Structure formats: C-alpha cells, structure tokens
Amino acid sequence: MHKKLFIPGPVDVRPEVLQAMAQPMIGHRTKDASALQRGITEKMRKVFQTENVMVLSTSSGSGMMEGAIRSFTGKGAAVFSVGAFGKRWHEMAVQNGVEADLFEVPQGQPTLASEVEKALATGKYDTFTITHNETSSGVMNPVQEIAEVRRRYPDVLWLMDTVSSMGGTSIPVDELGVDCCITSTQKALGVPPGLAIGSVTERSIDRARGKGQRGFYLDMVKLYDFIFKKDHQYPSTPALSLMYGLDKSLDFIMEEGLENRWERHRLNMEKVRAWGRKHFELLVDDAYASRTVTVIRNTREISVGDLNKALGERGFQIANGYGELKDKTFRIAHMADCTSEGLDEVLGSIEEILSL
Ligand SMILES: *Cc1c(COP(=O)(O)O)cnc(C)c1O
Numbered sequence: 167m168h169k170k171l172f173i174p175g176p177v178d179v180r181p182e183v184l185q186a187m188a189q190p191m192i193g194h195r196t197k198d199a200s201a202l203q204r205g206i207t208e209k210m211r212k213v214f215q216t217e218n219v220m221v222l223s224t225s226s227g228s229g230m231m232e233g234a235i236r237s238f239t240g241k242g243a244a245v246f247s248v249g250a251f252g253k254r255w256h257e258m259a260v261q262n263g264v265e266a267d268l269f270e271v272p273q274g275q276p277t278l279a280s281e282v283e284k285a286l287a288t289g290k291y292d293t294f295t296i297t298h299n300e301t302s303s304g305v306m307n308p309v310q311e312i313a314e315v316r317r318r319y320p321d322v323l324w325l326m327d328t329v330s331s332m333g334g335t336s337i338p339v340d341e342l343g344v345d346c347c348i349t350s351t352q353k354a355l356g357v358p359p360g361l362a363i364g365s366v367t368e369r370s371i372d373r374a375r376g377k378g379q380r381g382f383y384l385d386m387v388k389l390y391d392f393i394f395k396k397d398h399q400y401p402s403t404p405a406l407s408l409m410y411g412l413d414k415s416l417d418f419i420m421e422e423g424l425e426n427r428w429e430r431h432r433l434n435m436e437k438v439r440a441w442g443r444k445h446f447e448l449l450v451d452d453a454y455a456s457r458t459v460t461v462i463r464n465t466r467e468i469s470v471g472d473l474n475k476a477l478g479e480r481g482f483q484i485a486n487g488y489g490e491l492k493d494k495t496f497r498i499a500h501m502a503d504c505t506s507e508g509l510d511e512v513l514g515s516i517e518e519i520l521s522l
Contacts, residue, residue, distance in 0.1 A: 169478055172512050173485040174301045174330055174459040174499040176352040176359050179411070183357060186414035187407040194403050195396070202409050203398040209416035210363055212424065213332060213355075214347060216339040218365040221389040224405045227329040227350030230362035232258040233384025234325050234346045235295065237374045239264045243325075244285040244294040246277040249302035250489045251327060255295045262381070267291075273491065274303050274461075276454040279311035286319040292373075293323040299331035301353075302488035304450045304461035304497065306331065313342040323370050329353055333419060334431040334501045335457040345370040346386070351408060354431070354458055356502035357415045361408045366390055431457045434500035434509060441513050442498075445522050449495055458501035461487070463494070468520060470496045476519045482512045 171178050192198045207220040214220070223230045235243055235258050242265040245256040252270075259266035269285060271277065277296060286294065294316075299306045309326075316324060323345040328337055332347075334354035339347045345367045352359035364386075371390050374380060380387060383402065392401050419427060435457050442448050442462040449461040464470065470486045470493055477484060487495035500509060516522070 167481055169481055169483040170508065170512070171483055172498050172500070172504070172509075173483055174353065174497060174501070175350070177354075177356055177499070177502040177504075179356060179358055180415070180418065180503060182418070183411045183414045187358070187411040189407070189410050191406060194406060195399065199406070200397040200399055202406070202413060203400070203404075206363075206409060206413050206416065207398060209413075209420060211365075213416070213419065214339045214365050215337065215341065216347070216365045218339065218367055219390055219393055221364050221366060221386065221393065222400060222404060222409070223362040223364070223384060223389060224360065224400070224402070224408075225362055225384065226352070226359055227327070227348055227362045228254065228258075229384055230348045230364050231255060231327060232262065233381065233386050233389075234348060234364065235259050235266070235293070236262040236264055236384070237377070237380040237386035238323050238325060238346060238370055239266070239293045240373070240377055242266060242291045242293075244269060244282075244291040246282060246285075246294065246296055247271075248275065248277055248297060248305045248307065249273065249300040251300055251302060251329070252295070252297040255297075255325075255327070274305065274449045276305050277307045277312065279308065279315040282312050283315040283318075286316070286322055291322055293325055295325045295327070298326055298328040298337060299335075299456050299458060301330040301456075301459055302491060304456040304459050305454050306335070306456045308454065309337070309342055316343060323373065330501070331456070331458055333427070335428050336424070339365055351412055354501040355412065355415055355419070357411045358408065360405050361412060363412075428457075431501065434504055434506065435460065437506060437509050438498050438500055438513070445517075449491075459497055459499045461491070461495050461497050464496060466520070473516065473519060477512070477515055480515050482515055484512065484516075
C-alpha cells in the first residue's frame with residue numbers, strides 16, 4: 167500500500183507528472199532538448215519571480231549548493247545557519263577548501279538581520295548564505311529584513327537555499343536581490359527527487375570567472391555558459407525524464423496560479439499549527455513559521471516511531487525530528503499538492519492513535 171507522504175520531501179507526485187516521466191527519450195543535443203529546458207526556464211522564472219538566468223543540475227539540491235559556494239566564494243563566505251541544512255553549507259565550504267565562518271542560533275530561532283549586518287560589516291566576506299526555510303526546525307527566515315540590511319553591502323553575493331519553500335510561498339528573488347537562489351524538485355514543486363534548479367545573476371558569474379578551481383560537474387560558470395552556447399542545454403547528459411516531470415508539474419502550478427498556491431500553503435500551515443498548539447506545543451513562533459513544514463514539540467513524550475508505524479498501517483507517513491531534534495519533536499509537512507482534506511485525514515488519525 168502506498169503511504170500518503172506528510173514528510174518534508176520527497177512528496178507525493180501527481181500521476182500525470184509520473185506519466186510525463188515515462189516518455190520516450192530524445193537526444194540531449196537536439197532542438198527538442200533545448201525547447202524542454204527553455205520551457206522549464208520560462209515557467210520557473212515566474213515561480214522564482216526573477217529575470218535571472220536559470221540553470222539546472224542533475225543532482226539533488228545539495229549538489230548545486232556545493233557548486234555555488236565553491237564557484238562564487240573568493241575571500242570568504244559568511245554562513246548563517248538556523249539548523250542542519252544551514253550547517254551543510256559550512257561543511258561543503260570546508261570540504262572544498264573554501265574559507266567560511268559559521269554563524270549559528272539556538273534551535274527554533276531565525277537568522278536576524280542585525281546579525282547579518284554585523285558579519286557583513288567586517289568586510290571579511292564576498293558571499294553569504296541564508297537558508298530561506300530550515301526544514302529541520304521549521305523556521306522561515308525574515309528575508310525582507312535581511313535584504314534591507316544587505317542593500318548596504320551590495321558587493322557581497324547572496325546565496326540562498328530555498329529547497330523546501332520555493333513554490334510554497336512567495337520568494338521574490340529579484341526584489342530581494344538574491345544572486346544565486348537554489349531549489350530541488352522533490353519538495354514544494356511536487357516532482358520526484360534528482361534535479362536542482364537555480365537562478366544566477368550575471369555579476370555573480372563574472373565574479374566566479376576570475377576564480378580558479380571551481381570543480382567540473384557543478385561549476386556554475388559552465389552550467390551558465392551552456393545556456394547561451396547551446397541554447398538551454400546542459401554540459402553533460404541531463405536527467406531528461408525528470409525534466410519532463412518538472413515541466414508537467416510547472417504546468418499544474420501555473421494552472422493553479424502562484425497566488426492561489428501560496429495561499430493554499432498558508433492555510434495548510436494555519437491548520438497544522440492550530441492542531442499542534444491544541445495538542446502539543448510548537449517549536450517556532452508565528453513570526454518565523456515555515457509555510458511548508460511544521461515542527462511540533464513532543465510534549466506528551468510519545469514514541470514518534472510507534473506513532474509513525476500505526477500511521478503507516480492506515481496509509482500515512484509523517485517525519486520524526488531531524489538530528490538533535492529526533493524524538494523531541496516530530497514534523498508534519500504540508501507542501502506541494504497537500505490538501506486541507508488530506509491534513510484532516512492524517513491529523514484525525516493521529517488523534518485516534520494517541521486518543522487525543
Ligand atoms: C531537503 C533540503 C536540502 C537538501 O536538498 P536535497 O535536494 O535533498 O539535496 C537542503 N536544504 C533544505 C532546506 C532542505 O529542506
């Protein structure tokens with residue numbers, strides 16, 4: 167039996183998207199391949215609210231994050247972390263010999279604009295990274311405020327991880343001034359895992375060109391140049407099947423309308439937060455609440471493993487807490503095609519299982 171997924175990726179995928187992935191192969195150096203990627207770019211630009219060049223990588227989101235921090239950082243990166251995925255940027259920097267300082271906050275807290283200001287004011291950094299939506303803690307960072315501070319340091323490139331939020335809430339990439347914004351297919355976009363998509367500014371690519379040792383497969387300059395050299399093609403053979411799936415999913419996203427989609431995600435969040443508050447406690451304050459995943463404190467000290475097992479027998483799956491938050495919290499994701507009715511079912515089942 168398929169378990170309905172309420173985990174923060176991978177998410178359930180529409181049958182039409184799965185079917186689109188079963189199409190016969192085309193050559194990756196054909197006009198059809200260019201048209202496929204160009205179509206994805208055009209729709210993706212609307213989702214990202216950007217005019218920037220869009221690049222794809224046949225890797226999950228982490229691949230492009232690694233490529234970005236390595237390609238774009240010269241003298242140093244300020245890595246702002248509010249949880250496991252923020253720390254990942256730092257580990258990537260270290261493993262690639264990129265100078266980076268890690269700025270952390272207690273679990274459940276956001277990256278404050280004042281902290282970004284303090285770090286950028288030192289002049290030590292030419293890039294900084296922000297996790298838009300930290301999937302381990304359920305924090306969505308105050309990026310409008312961060313963008314205001316950053317306007318005083320325009321030369322520092324802004325790299326942002328929007329892996330678990332792009333498509334689930336408004337992230338106006340150009341208005342914020344993000345130089346490289348990255349997401350994956352398997353979260354709020356409703357596609358199987360395996361592709362990363364990013365927007366990049368021309369100035370960040372110009373900066374990266376002057377830098378040696380950017381790696382090969384995930385070199386952001388190479389990915390960028392191929393868009394122009396080969397009309398929206400990819401340097402190696404891309405995951406064409408996933409591209410078909412993504413293209414189809416973007417059609418559904420456009421059909422729903424971005425504003426409607428964001429509103430649906432907001433209402434889903436409200437529902438899960440109200441439920442979490444009623445029966446448990448929430449990890450994150452309303453002001454920084456994620457639109458796509460809610461982290462609930464395990465105040466009743468239930469066994470999250472047993473709960474998930476019982477849910478599994480009813481055809482549902484939720485997520486345990488991540489890393490240090492395992493068993494101390496559990497997570498309910500509400501992203502991609504998640505509906506209010508679907509949430510009623512899973513929340514109702516939890517109430518029955520725990521006799522709430
Ligand atoms: C899932 C996730 C990642 C990792 O993305 P992959 O596509 O699994 O490599 C990075 N950042 C955040 C915030 C995530 O939720």
